[in-house]
Amino acid sequence: xxxxxxxxxxxxxxxxxxxEFSVAFVINRILNALPEDSGQLGRAHGGRMLGALMPVxxxxxxxxxxxxxxxxxxxxxxxxxxxxxxxxxxxVIMSILLLVPINNRSKAWTPDNRPADWKEQMNRWDRYHYxxxxxxxxxxxxxxxxxx
Numbered sequence: 001x002x003x004x005x006x007x008x009x010x011x012x013x014x015x016x017x018x019x020e021f022s023v024a025f026v027i028n029r030i031l032n033a034l035p036e037d038s039g040q041l042g043r044a045h046g047g048r049m050l051g052a053l054m055p056v057x058x059x060x061x062x063x064x065x066x067x068x069x070x071x072x073x074x075x076x077x078x079x080x081x082x083x084x085x086x087x088x089x090x091x092v093i094m095s096i097l098l099l100v101p102i103n104n105r106s107k108a109w110t111p112d113n114r115p116a117d118w119k120e121q122m123n124r125w126d127r128y129h130y131x132x133x134x135x136x137x138x139x140x141x142x143x144x145x146x147x148x
Contacts, residue, residue: 002071009064010143013088016057017133017140023050024133028126037111043122047107051100058095062088065143077146084146087139091132098128 027046031039065088069081102125109118 002068005064005068005071006143006147009061009068010140010147012057012064013061013084013136013140013143016054016061017136019050019057020054020129020133020136024126024129040109040111040114040118040122044107044109047103051103051107055095058088058092062092065139075146080142080146084139084142087135087142091135091139094128094132094135099125099132102128 023046028043031042031046033039034042062085065081065085069078069085072078072081102121106114106118106121106125109115115121
């Protein structure tokens, strides 16, 4: 049973990492290259869509890792799993404190109501997101190492 939990957890976290990596290094670059207001409108739509999905995914990932850490407490790789859990907690804190406030504002923006500094806010969100991606990649790597 523990083996199934470990694999499911690693897959769930890995797919989350893939989505967030894609947002950072593919989707946002595509949106930034679109003409006129299309990129900003795309980011607003993405903020609404992923803003609803990602909190559930982050919390589910954290719960799965916590269950793994608890049930596998006596395994030799428990330290890796606990550290991964700590990194996922950090990613949730980063999300709540840094990314969600910007996302909550930007998902309602249109070309008619966006603030003058909207590009600066998007650049700030991108920088915070890069840091969060690095944190969740590290958590995923620790989980993968714990499987071996």
